[in-house]
Amino acid sequence: MDHLPTAAPFDLAKSKIMIVDDDRINIRILGGILRGEGYLLTEADSGEKALQVYAESLPDLVLLDVMMPGIDGFETCRRLNKNYGDQCAPVIFITAKSESDDVVEGLGAGGVDYLPKPFKAKEVIARIRSHLQNRALSEQRKQLVAQLSKANAAKNRFLGMAAHDLRNPLASIRGLSEFLREGAVGPLTPGQIDLINTIHSASQSMLDLVNELLDVATIEAGELKIHYGPHDLAELISKSVAMTNIEAAKKKTVVTFDTHGEAPILMLDGAKMTQVIDNLLSNAVKYSPPGSSVTATIQFDSTRGTYGFAVQDQGPGIPDGERDKLFKDFGRLSIQPTGGEKSTGLGLAICRKIVEAHGGTITAKNLTTHGCEFRVFLSANP
Amino acid sequence: MKFQGTILLVDDESHIRKYVGLILGQLGTPKIIEAANGAEGVDAYTRETPDLVLLDINMPIMDGIETLRKLKEINPDCVVVMLTSLANRQTVEQAIELGASNYIRKDTSKAEITKALTETISACFDCT
Numbered sequence: 049m050d051h052l053p054t055a056a057p058f059d060l061a062k063s064k065i066m067i068v069d070d071d072r073i074n075i076r077i078l079g080g081i082l083r084g085e086g087y088l089l090t091e092a093d094s095g096e097k098a099l100q101v102y103a104e105s106l107p108d109l110v111l112l113d114v115m116m117p118g119i120d121g122f123e124t125c126r127r128l129n130k131n132y133g134d135q136c137a138p139v140i141f142i143t144a145k146s147e148s149d150d151v152v153e154g155l156g157a158g159g160v161d162y163l164p165k166p167f168k169a170k171e172v173i174a175r176i177r178s179h180l181q182n183r184a185l186s187e188q189r190k191q192l193v194a195q196l197s198k199a200n201a202a203k204n205r206f207l208g209m210a211a212h213d214l215r216n217p218l219a220s221i222r223g224l225s226e227f228l229r230e231g232a233v234g235p236l237t238p239g240q241i242d243l244i245n246t247i248h249s250a251s252q253s254m255l256d257l258v259n260e261l262l263d264v265a266t267i268e269a270g271e272l273k274i275h276y277g278p279h280d281l282a283e284l285i286s287k288s289v290a291m292t293n294i295e296a297a298k299k300k301t302v303v304t305f306d307t308h309g310e311a312p313i314l315m316l317d318g319a320k321m322t323q324v325i326d327n328l329l330s331n332a333v334k335y336s337p338p339g340s341s342v343t344a345t346i347q348f349d350s351t352r353g354t355y356g357f358a359v360q361d362q363g364p365g366i367p368d369g370e371r372d373k374l375f376k377d378f379g380r381l382s383i384q385p386t387g388g389e390k391s392t393g394l395g396l397a398i399c400r401k402i403v404e405a406h407g408g409t410i411t412a413k414n415l416t417t418h419g420c421e422f423r424v425f426l427s428a429n430p
Numbered sequence: 431m432k433f434q435g436t437i438l439l440v441d442d443e444s445h446i447r448k449y450v451g452l453i454l455g456q457l458g459t460p461k462i463i464e465a466a467n468g469a470e471g472v473d474a475y476t477r478e479t480p481d482l483v484l485l486d487i488n489m490p491i492m493d494g495i496e497t498l499r500k501l502k503e504i505n506p507d508c509v510v511v512m513l514t515s516l517a518n519r520q521t522v523e524q525a526i527e528l529g530a531s532n533y534i535r536k537d538t539s540k541a542e543i544t545k546a547l548t549e550t551i552s553a554c555f556d557c558t
Contacts, residue, residue, distance in 0.1 A: 212515065215515055215537045216443060216445075216446060216515055216536060216537055217443070217445060219449075219536065219537045219538070219539075220443075220445040220446055220448070220449045221445075222539075222540075223449050223453075223539070223540040223543070224445070224448070224449055224452070226540045227452055227540075232452070232456065
């Protein structure tokens with residue numbers, strides 16, 4: 049991409065470091081090492097003082113002695129973490145070499161590292177640089193994520209508006225071409241009817257695309273609302289099968305539905321689940337060769353105690369290595385519809401989002417014979 | 431369907447006026463008046479006192495909600511049906527509260543728009 053959001057470059061040399069130690073000599077040694085690196089320093093000689101200096105200077109990193117009169121280093125660290133949460137600067141404990149238990153307790157108290165005494169200048173510099181860098185990178189990441197989610201929200205708003213403004217004119221083009229086709233404004237020659245049919249089907253597929261884009265924009269904006277109600281799953285599937293058979297007949301494909309005697313009443317959003325069923329059925333017809341048979345069945349998962357359904361087709365199956373694209377936005381596979389139908393690459397992504405919004409799962413697998421099977425299972429407790 | 435009466439069609443998109451106008455013509459509407467925005471719609475209402483107003487929501491100059499308020503001021507009993515598309519759900523609810531009788535989705539198929547207009551006309555006019 050050409051226009052990735054950018055964060056301001058960070059300059060570690062101006063980082064603020066707070067040194068907390070009741071031993072003035074330690075502060076002087078560390079101060080000497082760190083000033084040479086261009087860091088800005090603040091000091092405190094007790095835990096209580098450290099909390100106060102921290103609030104005033106908001107350092108990027110804290111060097112904290114463990115053994116101090118008053119509140120000790122661990123407690124100071126806990127309080128800093130409690131007060132500043134995610135924003136808290138990394139705390140490095142200053143420890144004597146033998147205090148390995150202290151190291152463990154220090155890390156437990158929220159410290160990120162420790163510096164053993166006596167100090168080795170190179171080690172001090174390297175460790176501090178590494179933690180300052182971590183902090184700067186994590187800040188940068190937060191900024192980038194915030195920028196990206198803002199950009200994504202703007203994209204969805206734009207997508208929604210653009211798609212919405214395209215709907216009405218497209219619906220008019222489609223409707224007006226129906227008027228022409230019906231001969232409402234005079235008789236037509238076969239050549240004219242052919243052109244009008246082309247206008248009609250082109251505007252129809254553009255409307256389908258725009259509707260799917262609107263669905264995606266709505267879902268991504270977090271506005272997908274599931275309106276639960278009791279629905280007879282077999283009845284929903286029967287209706288979808290009847291609708292799909294009208295289109296399927298053009299390819300001499302037949303869609304059949306076997307309830308296995310099951311007629312579960314499930315809590316779901318009828319309109320949205322119908323969209324999922326329609327999509328899986330029409331995909332099955334779309335990718336199966338003419339004259340195929342597509343089968344829908346009610347399924348019961350006895351281990352989870354949930355109902356669902358499966359759709360089997362006689363198409364080429366999901367090509368190896370393309371499985372992860374299947375349920376993604378615009379995740380078009382290399383296989384093509386067999387009757388010149390259109391694919392936006394959004395249908396299955398929308399299905400997945402609707403099913404997941406129901407707390408359910410959608411999966412696909414290739415059949416050993418021919419074709420593939422899509423399975424949807426709903427949640428037992430929506 | 432035979433009925434006597436006048437329908438005012440207010441929409442800023444000329445293709446919608448043409449499209450919905452053609453459907454109304456097929457349904458046998460004796461007189462259709464068109465207006466391209468709310469202000470024109472209010473003028474036309476005052477001049478012609480139509481029996482039914484089909485009113486778009488998103489329009490320049492004066493939008494559908496403002497127009498509906500004005501029409502209800504002029505005649506609290508005027509019959510207004512909103513012409514809407516998918517994303518206007520909240521605005522439609524507002525329109526219903528302000529006294530609109532119903533709404534028709536204009537981004538659906540010709541068959542569905544025809545059905546909705548037939549029902550609207552049957553409810554509004556004495557049809558034979």
